[in-house]
Amino acid sequence: MILIPITYKGGVYRHDEVVDYIEDLGGYIVQKHDIAQEIVLQALIPKDDVERFRDFIRPLAGEVTESPLVGTEIAVVIPSLEIHHLPHSACDIAEYLRTVGAKTNMIGLARGFGKRISQLNDEERDVINEHDLAIYVLGNFETCIEQKFNVLRRGIRVPIILTGAPPVDALKRITDPPAAGYVGNLGRFMHRTRTDADIGRLDAVIEEVSHVLSGIRDELAQDPLSISPARLMEVIKEGVPDIDSVYSPTPLTVQLTGLRVKLPFTRYADQIRSLVVEEGILVGDIAEIRPSRMRDYILVQIKPFSETHIVV
Amino acid sequence: MTMMDQFEVECFEEIGRDFYRQITETVLLDHNLTSVVTKLRIFIDPRLPIFVAVGTIRDAGGSIRVSDIGSVQTQGDSTIISIRDETHLAKFLTRLYEIFGHEHIDQPDRFTVVISGIEIPKGFEQLEVVNRADTVFRDLIYAMTVIAPEGFKVRRESYGRDQFFYVASENTLPEHVVEDIVVGQFAQIGEELR
Incomplete structure (x- = not known):
């Protein structure tokens, strides 16, 4: 499944349906901004479903644009x-x-x-x-x-x-x-x-x-990652609820080959390593977790398929 | 920038020169200095590296006196100053504290200053509070610091009655070399270093 980076701009009214729809399509929301009455979502959605998504948001007067830099x-x-x-x-x-x-x-x-x-x-x-x-x-x-x-x-x-x-x-x-x-x-x-x-x-x-x-x-694409960074973001979001109490605008910053987790390394690194992605596969098996030089953040570097022989 | 009689930027790199011309115009405009500067010449040589600015200024307007700040009235043994222009009020109060002492000065409200229990010298209204030329030169030298390339931390600056120069580099340059360059730059705008 090829994911396309997009930006959605629309009103607050029924925006929760848009969020659900993106998740139902198998997409991921990378960042969400609430600006007064407007919602801006930066998301990755499957390439084949872009038109379907446009049709869905038409009655809500939302706007979708391709944003090649989302997730970087x-x-x-x-x-x-x-x-x-x-x-x-x-x-x-x-x-x-x-x-x-x-x-x-x-x-x-x-x-x-x-x-x-x-x-x-x-x-x-x-x-x-x-x-x-x-x-x-x-x-x-x-x-x-x-x-x-x-x-x-x-x-x-x-x-x-x-x-x-x-x-x-x-x-x-x-x-x-x-x-x-x-x-x-x-x-x-x-x-x-x-x-x-x-x-x-x-x-x-x-x-x-x-x-x-x-x-x-x-x-x-020649040697794909063991997991998409956006999917790993979802895994960490569900497995480490403390991430919700981080005040940074992007507590989990998606990169091309990994993630920056804005939590202290010493306290959370082991917890992230032992998160279950799928049955029998832990985050530590498919990614390297190391301390970031930026404050005391955690840097998650996803290993390629050639190294792990796993794709989830 | 039309208010300047002469404005030149010299550098052997044409693109860099044009960018610095634009930077200079923006900075002088932002600092309200376009009407003050009459001649300005900037010389940049990134090989040395050196940044030199020489120029002349118009009469900046001279002194700000007590009578420019407010009107002075005597009531009994007190003198009341009604402030018209607050711009230099802080400096004015400092001057009053120096002359009369804190115990004789009171500011009951924002626009009133009262001097009590002390004799006011003759010609008090003509007392100089601020000399505008000092501020203009300070502003001008600050503007040159803004214009100069980043990292040129070794600086030499000077200003006289109506002339100024500013030299910056990242290397320490011998004084006679700096002097020769400055004299040469002044000559280019038809001036002599005084």
Whole structure:
């Protein structure tokens, strides 16, 4: 069953029926926002049932759009979050990515600024590596990007999309080894993105991110995961009721190959490991549970079929 | 930006230069400095790396005196000041505390200040509370810090009667090198470093 990421927007009236319908179709709700009289659901639903779902919500005046970034966690990395330089263009990038369903985390490096003096420490490196993809929002000068990009990417294993003021060709020329994606004409500027040209640049980021992620999904399809991250999310939600008392907007953050569980590792890791997915199969059999470098969260990394010989 | 007589940004990287021109315009507009600056020249060399801003400003408006803040009336042995403009009230009160002492100053409500039990010196209404030029230069130097690239932590700034310069880098640069660059940049806008 191929699951498609979608965003549903509709009124509060009868929205519980929409939630039930998604679950009946075999889909999963990744995130639910209650905004005054409006409900926004980010969900994964079976590809074959999208039209059926559209028919179901038509009388409720709801709206369904495909959101390719639902179920992904993206790091927006910026050399510094210095107060002098607010607003940062990265703020708008992170916000815009959220509108299409991605969960974004902004990572302002402690010593990322400057050309000669820029550095990346081990904590920053590990936190970036916990994401599905990283977007490096660098500045306006080719000379600086050329020198500092290699320093800031040291040890990063996830695909990187590089943005900067120089055009894409120039960015490609100065990066060796190449990054996974490039967006030019998007460097440091001091205004909020309001004009059509600005929005166009943000759209280019979404397009590049979607392109890179679809490449990763294709690779994953060659050796599928032992369980879908969305399904594992449901298992944890049912098996660990304490997750309901976490105040974070996404207590369980779905990633392409795993989950971030926003509960303390020391207290809950064993409980999650011993949850039963199906008869005779525990979460610990199909996923690696390890501490996250982000606070004291838990990182669940789902193992591929080739390693477990299990698909549930 | 049309209010400036001269505005230049120089950098060998064209795209970077255009972005910094845009950043400068946005920041000066946000800090209400476009009407104050007459000439501004920014020179950036990311190879060194160095950021230099030199410029001149218009007369910023001079002093704010007691009479600009409120009207002064004498009643018996008290002097009552009715505040018209609260903008510099905090500074004004500080000045009064310095001159007359806390025990003689009272502020019964937001727009009234009473000085009692002490003689008011002659020409009190003409007393300077704030010099606007100081604030303008401070704002200007702050704006330059905002414009300058991130990470340029080694800074040198200076302002005189109507001139200012701001130099920033991530390396410590010898003083004579900085001076030569600044003099050269001033010459480009037809000015001499004073």
